[in-house]
Amino acid sequence: METGTAAQDDAAREPVWTGLPPGLLKMRRLLLVVWLGLLTVVLGVLLNLFAGPAWAAFALLPLALIAWGWVLLGRNWRSWRYAERADDLLITRGVLWHHETIVPYGRMQLVEVTSGPVERHFGLASVQLHTAAAATDATIPGLVPAEAERLRDRLTELGEARSAGL
């Protein structure tokens, strides 16, 4: 076997992975703390009023959820990666439920850049790829707008160059 050349080829082909910027993690953790923090306060006050101070200790449950979610969001954020290869885009995500998607550029029908009000406040945008198959779920969330636009333009360009019908 000519392992030499094959191994080199493989090394050259090995995708260059890009992670997500920390902004997304920050936004998600903030949302988690805000919502569950509110829940803690409301639950604590209500229980204290209607059931007594001993019961109010149950309001600590959401606090535990915050700690758990904090770790979970971090792990999930680290699991998101994407790589632009010569002919296709790779996206992997998920810790417990691991997903890996490959979309050849030629099959892209539409590239979408979206950004909701909260995302905009944090300076984030997501890029979504659509192919003729609705099951294709290729979304990269939480990119810096400049990177999202660069990715969109590059994907569009590559898609046009390699375009193929159904």
Place this chain on the structure above:
Amino acid sequence: MTTPGADKDVSEATEVAEATEVVREQVPLVERRLHPVTPLRRAWAPVAVIIGWAVHDPNQAQEQLTRLTTVTLLIGLAVFVPAAALYGFLTWWFTHFAVTDTELRIRTGLLFRRTAHIRLERIQAVDVTQPLLARVAGVAKLKLDVVGTDKKDELAFLGEGEARALRAELLARAAGFAPETAHEVGEAPSRQLLHVPAGVLAVSLVLTAATWLSLAAALVVPPLLWFATHSVWTVLATALPLLGAAGASSVGRFVGEYDWTVGESPDGLRIDHGLLDRTHETVPPGRVQTVRIVEPLLWRRRGWVRVELDVAGSSNSVLVPVAPRAIAESVVARVLPGVTVPSREELSRPPRRAGRCVPLWWRGYGLAVTDTVFAARHGLFRRSLALVPHAKVQSVRLTQGPWERLWRLAEVHVDTGADKTVTARLRDAEEAAELLRGQAERSRTGRRDARPDRWMA
């Protein structure tokens, strides 16, 4: 938002489109109308509204009816019938269609104008259907299947001969014949590949569990309900849908799949079937996204299979309702050129530990990847083998849940353009990762020797 590659298939008319049309148009467009029988069909719409109201609210409808005297009834008829006729006539009068070099244009609508421009090179299939009454009247419906078209985009009705001529012309233009000659090319000759005898079809339906299950449900459930509730309405409300389902799965299927003929022509695959309603479908070459070979348990002794196919934007999904395996496989080989259906031995099973994730049924799973297709089988009693040509793969996905991770297993999904996903289940994790990379590569290169959209060009 940007759109690489794909164009919108059906574009609503815009000012711009109108303007370019005027510039491009040296030869005036020949706009045609539908067959003059069409208003009769349209006239049913107001009647249907009234019947719908009566069914929806029977008490009030009866009350209103008793209050009616002969005079008001006559006046009502005198107003209603001409109004319905006028409505039918006007919708017919305002519906036009025209065939240009690249598009079929349908202009319709009385108040709300709607113009559909259907790109001919995007045609996935052409259906000519004749419901029973239309056969009596000698007319037919013509529908182009393009991703995104809906019921409104069918041409109903055209004269029988006109529909055939139009289909031939549309296919010739879509195939890439020069516009001047497209008119004279005429219908491509067809060679019969397969015909399903009525006897075989009847036996195959008798041997289908679904037929018996729905019949049994229709016979058993209503009496049980009667004993339980003694309410006529409840029994009727459940018995009618059950009987309908039983009829549809036995008699309905027989009538629909009667005289099933598959033919081959330079325009692609021709599928003709139906006892009362006749359907003639044409699928141009290279449009088939997935083929499934289904083998119900009771058919196995006779060696019969059913073949289903997926075409983007088309509702029909049956290629062969029943046929011996060898003949079915030869038809599949014509539909997907260069493809041989992998035999049972070629399909590799998941590793033994897959039984920890899906007990027993894991034995039904199988996978084979050849130079041309990705083939995945599932089902223990009712085996189903799905074939996807590499060129039709839109995206490849690998998924792995926590339990599968524990047993080092993963699943590989292959998405096709007909919105169907074929899954190779419970493969060894390393094999799956290899498969994912390999499949991406194959689907990219598989496109190279695919035939062009305009198959005669």
